[in-house]
Amino acid sequence: TTINNNNKTLYIDQAIEQIHQNAGPAYLEKFYSEEFGPPWLIHLRSVSDEDKVTVAHAKEEYAPLVYVRIWKCANNQVRFWMTGDLKASISASLPNNSTYQVFHMNKDKSKGYFHRIYSNALPKETSGAGKTVTNYHHREPCLVTAVRDPIEHFLSAYNEIEWVQKVHAKIPNVEIGTSFLSKELGSTERFHYFVWDMLQQSRIWRASPVLKHAFPMMRVLVPLDKFNLELSGYLPSLKNLSHTWPKFVAKTCPHSFPDSMVQENDPHHHQLPLVDMGDSSAGAHKSSGDPFGAYSAAKKARENGGPVVCALCIIHAYDYACWEDLPDGIPAICKEVYMSPSFRAIFDL
Numbered sequence: 001t002t003i004n005n006n007n008k009t010l011y012i013d014q015a016i017e018q019i020h021q022n023a024g025p026a027y028l029e030k031f032y033s034e035e036f037g038p039p040w041l042i043h044l045r046s047v048s049d050e051d052k053v054t055v056a057h058a059k060e061e062y063a064p065l066v067y068v069r070i071w072k073c074a075n076n077q078v079r080f081w082m083t084g085d086l087k088a089s090i091s092a093s094l095p096n097n098s099t100y101q102v103f104h105m106n107k108d109k110s111k112g113y114f115h116r117i118y119s120n121a122l123p124k125e126t127s128g129a130g131k132t133v134t135n136y137h138h139r140e141p142c143l144v145t146a147v148r149d150p151i152e153h154f155l156s157a158y159n160e161i162e163w164v165q166k167v168h169a170k171i172p173n174v175e176i177g178t179s180f181l182s183k184e185l186g187s188t189e190r191f192h193y194f195v196w197d198m199l200q201q202s203r204i205w206r207a208s209p210v211l212k213h214a215f216p217m218m219r220v221l222v223p224l225d226k227f228n229l230e231l232s233g234y235l236p237s238l239k240n241l242s243h244t245w246p247k248f249v250a251k252t253c254p255h256s257f258p259d260s261m262v263q264e265n266d267p268h269h270h271q272l273p274l275v276d277m278g279d280s281s282a283g284a285h286k287s288s289g290d291p292f293g294a295y296s297a298a299k300k301a302r303e304n305g306g307p308v309v310c311a312l313c314i315i316h317a318y319d320y321a322c323w324e325d326l327p328d329g330i331p332a333i334c335k336e337v338y339m340s341p342s343f344r345a346i347f348d349l
Contacts, residue, residue: 012340015310031215032318033222036075039143040067042082043103044090044258062100063139065249065256068220068231071213072156073146074238077275078245085273093260093271142253143224146235146245147217149326150319151312151334155298157213158194162294163287170210177202186293188301192308199311216315218322236325246272305333313337314346 044062067082069075083104090102147153162185165171173181177200183190198205198214205211224230233252235245250262250270261271290296302309313334320330330338337343 011305011307011310012337012342014307015314015337016342016346032219034215034219035223036069036071036212036215036220039069040079040082041065041104041141042086042090042256044100044256045103061139062257063253063255064141065253066141066143068143068145068224070145070147070217070220072153072160073148073217074241074245074275074277077241077277078146081245081273081275085276089271089273090257090261093258139255141229142232142256143229144233144235144249144252145220145231146238146241147323147326148236148238149328149331150217150316150323151302151331153217153319154214154312154316155295155302158191158298159290159295160213160287161194161210162292164210166292167286171208172204177204186297188297188304191294191298191301195308195311216319218319221322234323234325236323237327239327242274242277245275246270309333310337314343317343 041064043064065082067078069079087102087104094100148156161171165181166185171178171181177197180190180193180197183193198211221231233248235241235248237244247268247270250257250272251268254262254264256262257270257272263269287295302312310333313331314337316334317338320326320334
């Protein structure tokens, strides 16, 4: 999709005007700089560890595999893979007399553990009873995630939000920030209002975990940066994820697995299990079939172009800047927006 030359400047200026009018600093900080939830972790470590909540005592450590969650990017499937098939496969690969076990942690466990993993704050030496004991640092964690085209991510999130609202009515119909709820479900008009409502910086958008599905993917990078960390790698597409995710993890994080599963010099011939992406899998979303036409309406609105699509390009500019390896690159309509004098004036380019 591109913008008709006669309307190009008008559409971009209208989008920028809406954003300037509505998006304040408090909203933008929430929008761009928080996690989608605590990470999930798999770690193969020595059973002789004295402290079962930290990872400090094993001399021959495997690197903790940390999945940084992004909603609407196969988050459920990857989590179930880690704590199901992957954990079982690692356990099965260990000999009966192994001194190692597979440890996993999810959102229901202590956030303090993740803080220690992220900050690498474990002491190298501790003194007691007249002697010094060396507590070996764990290897640096291998942090991975999966992403998709940012605007496609937004459309998918919108579909999920509409499904949750229709089935569970999780979003209260407040005066500011939810005018889209008064429009016909499955219409492009309702999607347009959804985008403008998002920019109203209403408290409901900052507080609702349902609406957070639509927030940009790059927001997960900010908490990592606070600990001077960065992703070890990311998968830039969800296409054929059943095969591409295990292959990507094996290549990116070979030190997280026994040699019988992944060899550092030949990670392509790995023994990691496939990811279950079937419609009946535990991680499948019931919204994926577009039961209420919301996904189709959002896609149609994108194809039609106009100020709302220009606004989506501007909102996701950081996403397109951060995720450089997207297979389809930046959409043509967004390239036009980013080259416009109005957009460049925002960043004083």
